[in-house]
Amino acid sequence: MALNRAKEEILKKIRQALIRKAPTQSEPNFVSDIYAKPDEEDLLVMFAQNLVKTKAAFFYCENKEDFTQQLQAYSHSKGFKHMHVWEPTLQGMLKEVPLAVINNELSWGQAQVGITSCDYLVARTGTILYTSQTASGRRLAIYPPHHIVVAYANQVVYDLEDALRNLRIKYHKNFPSMVCLETGPSRTADIEKTLVLGAHGPKELTVFLIDDAPYSDSSE
Numbered sequence: 001m002a003l004n005r006a007k008e009e010i011l012k013k014i015r016q017a018l019i020r021k022a023p024t025q026s027e028p029n030f031v032s033d034i035y036a037k038p039d040e041e042d043l044l045v046m047f048a049q050n051l052v053k054t055k056a057a058f059f060y061c062e063n064k065e066d067f068t069q070q071l072q073a074y075s076h077s078k079g080f081k082h083m084h085v086w087e088p089t090l091q092g093m094l095k096e097v098p099l100a101v102i103n104n105e106l107s108w109g110q111a112q113v114g115i116t117s118c119d120y121l122v123a124r125t126g127t128i129l130y131t132s133q134t135a136s137g138r139r140l141a142i143y144p145p146h147h148i149v150v151a152y153a154n155q156v157v158y159d160l161e162d163a164l165r166n167l168r169i170k171y172h173k174n175f176p177s178m179v180c181l182e183t184g185p186s187r188t189a190d191i192e193k194t195l196v197l198g199a200h201g202p203k204e205l206t207v208f209l210i211d212d213a214p215y216s217d218s219s220e
Contacts, residue, residue, distance in 0.1 A: 043123040043156045044209065050126030054184025056205040063212045067150070068097045071208060075099055075113075080146075084111040087135040090150060114140035114202075115148045119170070120163040121156045121207070127183040128207065129163050131176035138178055147182070147202040153211045 048058045059074070061067035071094075075083065084102045085091050091103050094115075102111070116136040120129045128149050132138060141147050157163050160181075168175065185205045 043158060044153060044211075047121050047123040047126060047156050048209070050123065051184075051207060052126070054126050054205075056126070056184050056207065059206070059208045061208055061210045061212075064093060064210060067208050067210050068093065071148075072097055072099060074206070078146075080113050082107070082111050083113040083115060083148075084108055084140055084144065085115045086140055087117055090115060090117060093150075108139065108143070111140070111144040113146045113148055114144040115150065116141050118149050118151050118155065119167060121151055121209070122158075122160055122163055122181075123156055124159045125183055127160070127181050128205075129160075129167070130180055130182070131167070131171075132178035133171065133174075133176045138180060141180065141182070142202065145202055146204040146206070149182075149205070149207045151207060151209050153209060156209075 044060075048060070051058050059067075059070050061070055081100050082102060083100055085094060086103065086105065091101070094101050101115075114136065116130065117134055118128045118130040119133075121127070122129060128151075130136075130141060130149075157166060167179070182205065185203055
């Protein structure tokens with residue numbers, strides 16, 4: 001049975017497509033960065049934007065004095081009464097600030113807020129990286145319902161690869177036993193796909209970024 005011209009044209013195209021060899025795929029490049037790395041001065045902006053996207057709060061502080069003033073105003077607005085600070089350097093910064101700061105571990109189970117430092121801030125994902133080398137360890141960052149991170153501008157790096165590379169250089173042979181990545185408040189959507197904050201850690205996360213020379217951590 002003779003086919004009409006329209007069907008013949010369709011079959012012809014199909015045959016040609018089957019005969020024609022598929023183009024050779026190029027080898028994937030797993031080395032080059034697919035993301036456009038910003039200028040150094042834009043890393044702070046990138047971190048702040050990505051952090052806020054995770055439902056965390058961000059405060060920019062010009063110096064240490066500005067930090068203590070903003071922290072005082074923030075704590076009063078939130079009504080904090082049990083703010084635990086275990087790192088000696090942070091305790092020194094808050095020594096003259098009229099805040100309800102607790103510097104011992106005796107009542108840490110009642111802590112509303114844990115204030116800690118960190119090792120690095122990852123701009124591309126808005127992530128905080130901290131380790132067991134800090135005096136706060138892991139408890140103060142994960143147990144209280146509100147985690148406040150105090151960091152400096154020169155701790156901001158572009159991505160996780162930069163952070164881990166710097167971490168190896170920083171601690172060398174004394175590498176921490178625990179490295180934690182915190183990207184926004186703890187959350188889960190396991191039950192009926194409903195987002196719940198504070199599932200396995202802090203319900204709120206706040207970062208105070210000081211654009212000033214970093215302190216010298218006596219714990220290192």
